[in-house]
Amino acid sequence: MNIAILGFGTVGKGVYEIVKKANGQTRNLSVSHILIRKNKERVLPEMTDNIEEILNDKNTDVVVEAIGGIEPAHEYILSALEHGKHVITANKAVIAVYLKEFTDAAEQNNVKFYFEASVGGGIPWIQGLEKALRIDRVNSIQGIFNGTSNFILDQMSRRGGSFVDVLKEAQKLGYAEADPSADIDGIDVANKLCISCDIAYNIDIKNRKALPIFGIRNITAKDVEYFAKKGLSVKLIGRTHQKGNKFDYVVEPSLFVNHSLEANTPDNYNLISLNGDTIGKLDFFGQGAGMLPTANAVIQDILDIQEEKEHLKREFNKKLEYCPQLTKGDYLVRSKADIADLFKDFAPTYEGKYLAVHSIPVGEMHKIMRQVLKVDSSAFMVSLPNGEAVA
Amino acid sequence: MNIAILGFGTVGKGVYEIVKKANGQTRNLSVSHILIRKNKERVLPEMTDNIEEILNDKNTDVVVEAIGGIEPAHEYILSALEHGKHVITANKAVIAVYLKEFTDAAEQNNVKFYFEASVGGGIPWIQGLEKALRIDRVNSIQGIFNGTSNFILDQMSRRGGSFVDVLKEAQKLGYAEADPSADIDGIDVANKLCISCDIAYNIDIKNRKALPIFGIRNITAKDVEYFAKKGLSVKLIGRTHQKGNKFDYVVEPSLFVNHSLEANTPDNYNLISLNGDTIGKLDFFGQGAGMLPTANAVIQDILDIQEEKEHLKREFNKKLEYCPQLTKGDYLVRSKADIADLFKDFAPTYEGKYLAVHSIPVGEMHKIMRQVLKVDSSAFMVSLPNGEAVA
Known part of the structure; x- marks a missing residue:
């Protein structure tokens, strides 16, 4: 060929x-x-x-x-x-x-x-998802989809240091690009989550502006330290659920207990998990980027064509409605501004320097945070473990 | 069908x-x-x-x-x-x-x-290996191939406790069988490594008795504690290299630094990595056993037949010679018996209660350990990180 x-x-x-x-x-x-x-x-x-x-x-x-x-x-x-x-x-x-x-x-x-290499780089994620879909309905996906942000968060938690310093070092090492915004603001994760949703649910997400995205640009060394004291690690996560004819999706920093797989995903590695109705949870882990793993995935696609190995056929024509209230979560918010009133319907309590917000619909949380950012552009939010209950 | x-x-x-x-x-x-x-x-x-x-x-x-x-x-x-x-x-x-x-x-x-489900259970390892072989020569494989032994070692390191107590609990939880010998003595790992070698090198390993195997039956709480103090975790590993017309293979407990992927493979998870001449290292991680992940892998094979997706054709007819001297390693040995003399050619030194042995051919190490076990059936050995230099 x-x-x-x-x-x-x-x-x-x-x-x-x-x-x-x-x-x-x-x-x-x-x-x-x-x-x-x-x-x-x-x-x-x-x-x-x-x-x-x-x-x-x-x-x-x-x-x-x-x-x-x-x-x-x-x-x-x-x-x-x-x-x-x-x-x-x-x-x-x-x-x-x-x-x-x-x-x-x-x-x-x-x-x-x-397009195997587009999500997960060297990890056979698209293929794994498509295989699961041959026999099962995939009702949720969660993952560390972005190696650059994971490298930065991992370095901050291992060695301390401010976000800006660690980012600079990542750029020096070639782990982050000169313009790192797609990686640290969650846009790259959003793209990969979007592709995964399209395949998993056989849909064509049009209104991508509605996707709630919160990146890691505002995280501080003190945030990471405080979470570590509580036995928690922060990761930038993409997450989606399907229920009936509704689905949700979100990109946000999330806390994981120290012994979870997510907390132990180091360097620029990715970890993506799917949950099937019948087959349960499957994890996909590996180098999410890098020249050879990614190029290998491209070549594998070429060989599939040469050997006439067809990938899953999708028409992306199912009608599922994006629902910002489908899942609820618990969050910590850090802001210099007085924001308790904005969250008054969600049982706000104080936890150290953070406002803890309880059982709030994910879409609502991100909507209010956009207001918070207008008065305090350095505000930060992070979801708490096990907070994602499907409503 | x-x-x-x-x-x-x-x-x-x-x-x-x-x-x-x-x-x-x-x-x-x-x-x-x-x-x-x-x-x-x-x-x-x-x-x-x-x-x-x-x-x-x-x-x-x-x-x-x-x-x-x-x-x-x-x-x-x-x-x-x-x-x-x-x-x-x-x-x-x-x-x-x-x-x-x-x-x-x-x-x-x-x-x-x-037979996708035979190695790695729910992890698409056989498929990943076969895909790599479509474009590359696989020159080494290393992995945590056995969930039961990993669960035991992980529990011992997290919560302390003797091997026997943790094994009993694993049996109660259904993670270990009534007769656990295949899992803890490394036989299950050896079988999976053997299958992986056959595919990777296109060979048919006949003399399986020659495979150097050392299990985890003799590990103690004090061993695990000592390694932890040094920042090391112990894992039961299967490992093989190919060089020229020779290959080696070994199953043995190995130490990994705390931040390695291996050290952070929890519970009954598996982690298998291959190294290709061109594509470099690829990691495969996930649930190595369990009813649904394993059954899912079986069903995927059935669907491949239904969709006429052929797996890699192998004739298992290449002639590679097993070579016990192909790789060298550093080891720690614990024994009540005076064994320094047995290792006199390999720069033995004392490290706490252990004899450290340096740059010894892997096959030789296992041969001497069989002698050690004859005089001290409770002796234990473990390989040190980065010790596996291809000779």
Whole structure:
């Protein structure tokens, strides 16, 4: 199979390297093109800055989109599918928005659109979820979906230090990007959770603005210290439940008791769990990012196409309603402002420097926190363990 | 597809339950027979004590062997394959011995022999290993393969208590069997490691007696305490390396630093890692046993057959030589007997109540320990972190 790689960053390079090496073995794979930006030097003979050349090459079977971001990734993926090429991508941002469009286009053009590497990187999460769905209804998903934020929180809890200092060090080590906002503000988790919901519930989440997201930007060394004294670790979590024709989803910092799997997910590792009606809980754990694990997942998708191993077919056409009241939780809130009154319906009590809020619908909690942030932009919230009771 | 289940213990019941429930959904699966022992009451209409009835039933497509042990499991699996039925099993003991025979018989009779649930229970380990092998050479495998022994060691380290007391409690809770020897003496790990080696290296390990195995039966509360003071946790590990035309394998208690993934694998969880030449390290983590996770893995194999998703083809015909000197390690040995002389070639030093042995070939270490056990049946050994250098 001839592969065109769009973009030559971490993922693109990883795919190129594995194909080069794997070819020494039994596989009949080769890289026909590498799309680079117009101003870049063409250091490899496969490199081109002309997407049309790739789209119109009858001998290119698979396009690996590794540019990232929404445009032109969206445009290139769609064009590739329409030109009868299979497409593989690890780009969660573009899939979170256009999964149904890409899937429909692939179906119409009799090619495949696979994206195992987009969620969980090297962890076979999409595949694990799709397999569970072959026999079961998945009624909830919870996970540490983002390696960068986990690395930062893990370092803060192990060695102390302010959020800003640890972030800087993570950037130096290559664990965080120059602009870290997608990772630390929960946007990356939201994209991955969105893709997971679409698959799990066979839906097409449209109104992504409604997703309650709270990141870790405001966490302090003192927060982490206080939680540690109580035997708790903080993690940035994505979480969703399905009940009847309703579902919810949330991205927020959450506390876990020290002996839980979540509390013991170190460094930049991910841990994603699903709960099936019949099969119960399944955990997926591993390197959520990194060049080789992610590139390996991309290559596995290519080999599935070569071996005609079809992935689960989804039409993303079920109608489930997002319900901000579906689950309730207990939270700790830290703010310099006097905020007790805002939470008066939810039995607020004081716990150290925190306001503890009890049995509040998750959507409501995030709505009130948006008000809190307007008067105190450094305010922080975190959900307490076992607080997520389905209402 | 019509499924016959041989045996109605944990795995058999789990498969029965999932098929019953999944059938409410879209899948066309049904249980045609359940083989029970002659003296058992037939409480379900599908039950029979006559294997011939199952073998000769033209409508039975798949046989799920869930009896366990070597015979008659071996005989039944072979007969089922020869009668043109696909066979799925979670029985690692029988596969460790007869994997090549079963695979050949399946090939000759144009049916499938799948066994995802045999190693790692609910963790898609076999599949993960097979996928890695589609593109890479796997040069080492290491894992916590046994949930029972991990539960015991985890309890001992968390709450203290003697091995015997914790084992009794594990038996009460259903985590350990009445006869726990396969789990605590490392035999179960050896079986799973053997299967993993066969697949990874495409070999057929014949002389299984040569496998160096040391279990956890002799570990004491004081051992665990001493290791904890040094910031180390003990785990029962299976480990193998491949180099050139040689490989090694070992089952032994190993120490891990407190922040490692291994040290943080709790309860009855498993953690198995592979190292590929190109793709690097991949970790597989989850519930290694339990009715539903294991039964789910069995059902996934059945669905792969239904959807004609072929697993990796292996002929188990490569010639690799087992080499007891391939890797070297550092060890701590505890014995009432004066044993320093036995280890005189390996720079023995005293560390507390332990003899520390340095840079000793793994096979040699186990050979000497067999001598030690003859004079002191309560002696204990454990390998030190990072000691496993390939020679």
